[in-house]
Amino acid sequence: MKPIVYTKIPRIDRDLIARAARQTVADLHEGLGAVAGRQCLLGPKMRPVWNGAKVCGQAVTCFNYPGDNLMLHAALRLAEPGDVVVATNGGEVQGALWGDMATLFAQLKGLGGAVIDGSARDSASVAEMGFPVFASVISVSHPEKRGPGSANVPVVVCGITVHPGDLIVGDADGVLAIPPELVETAVAGAEARSAKEEAMRARLKEGATMFDLLNLQPLFEAAGIVEVEGAWNDPR
Template sequence: MTVPTKSVIYARVHRPDPALIARAAKFGIADLHEGLGEIAGRMCLMSPAMVPIAPGQKVCGPAVTAWNFPGDNLAIHAALYTAEAGDVLVLTNGGGHQGALWGDVACTFAQKKGLVGTVVHGATRDVDAIRDLGYPVWSTAVSPEHPKKRGPAAVNVPIVVDGVLVEPGDLIVGDSDGVLVIPRALLELAVTNAEARAANEVEFRRRIGEGEVLFDVLGMRKLVADLGIEIKDCTWEEDR
C-alpha cells in the first residue's frame, strides 16, 4: 500500500464486475462475513460503532474513498465529484466528532448523482433530513459541529475506516447489522460461499418446519459428544 505524502485526488477507480456486485447484493452482511472465512471475515468487518442512521437501510457498491483532516471535510466534496452512479462513499477523519463530514445537502447531491450510500468514520449531521431523503448512511458519530474546507485531503487512496483497510473499488456492503468491506480479490470467494451458506439455511428451515429441533439440525448433539461434554438428565442440585 502506497501512502500519499501530500494532498491528492485520483479520479479513477477499478470497480468489480457488475454481475458479481449484483450477486453480492442478494445477501446480508452476515452471510458475506461468513463467506470471507474466519480471518478475513473479522478483519473486514467494521465495529458495532458503525451504525445505520435509519432502520432497514441496505447498500452494496464499490468504494470511493476520502481521507479528511480532523475538523475538515474538503475531501468529501472531491469524492462526490469523482464518484459514479452505484458507488458508495467511504469517508474518514480518523473517527473524531470535530467537524461533521456529512450532511443533508451532500446527501441530496449524492442521491441525484445515483450514489447508493455513504459510510462515515466520523460525524454526520442533519440526521432527520437525511432520514426523510431515504439515502442510506452509516456513521460512528452524530454532531452538528461546523467543518472547515481547507485540507489537506486525499481521495481514492487506501484508507483505514473504523479499523478496517478500505481500498478504492472494494465492495462495501451494509445493512442493519453493520458494514462489511470485501476486498476485490476476495469478492468471488465471499459470494460463492455466501450462496452455499444460504442454500444450507434453506435446508435448515425446512427441517425445523418438519419438527426437528435446532440442536440436532445444526449437529450440536454430535459436537457436544465429540467434545466429551456430558448431558445429564438431572438438576445440578441432584448431581451434587
C-alpha cells in the same frame, strides 16, 4: 504522503455486484471464511443512520483532516452512479463529514450510499430522503473546508483498511469492505449458505431441532461436556 487525489478506482463486474446486493452482510461475512470475514468487517461503531438502510457499491474513499470535510467533496465529485463514498477523519467527533446537502447531491447523482467514520448530521432529513448512510457518530459539529487530505487512497475505517474499489456492503448487522479479488468467493459462499439455511428452515418447521441439524453431539463429546439428568441443586 502528500495530499493527493486519484480520479479512478478498479472496477468490479456489475453482475457480480448485483449478486452481492441480494445477500445479507451476515451471509457474505460467513462466505468469506473465518479469517477474511473478520478482516473485512468494520467495527460495530459503524451503524445505519436510519433503520432499514442497505448499501452495496464500490468504495470511493477520502481522508479528511479532523474538523474538516474538504476531501469529502472531492470524493463526491469523483464518485460515479452506484459508488459508495467512504469518508473518514480518523473517527473524530469534531467537524461533521456528512449532512442533508451531501445526501441530496449524492442522491441526485445516483450514488449508492455513504459510509462515514466520523460525524454525520441531519439524521432525520437523511432518513426522510431514504438515502443509505452509515456513520460511527451523529453530531452537528461544524466542519471547516481547508484540508489537507486525500481521495481514493487506502483509509482506515472503524479498524479496517478500505481500499478504493473495495465492495462496500452494509445493512442492519454492520458493514463489510470486500477487496475485489474476494468478491466472487464472498458471493458464492453467501449463496451456498443462504440455500443451506433455507433447507434448514424447512426442516425446523417439520419438527427438527437445531442440535441435530448442526450435528452438535460429536462436538459436545469432543469438549468433554457432561450431561446430568436433573437440576444443578438437586440432592446428590
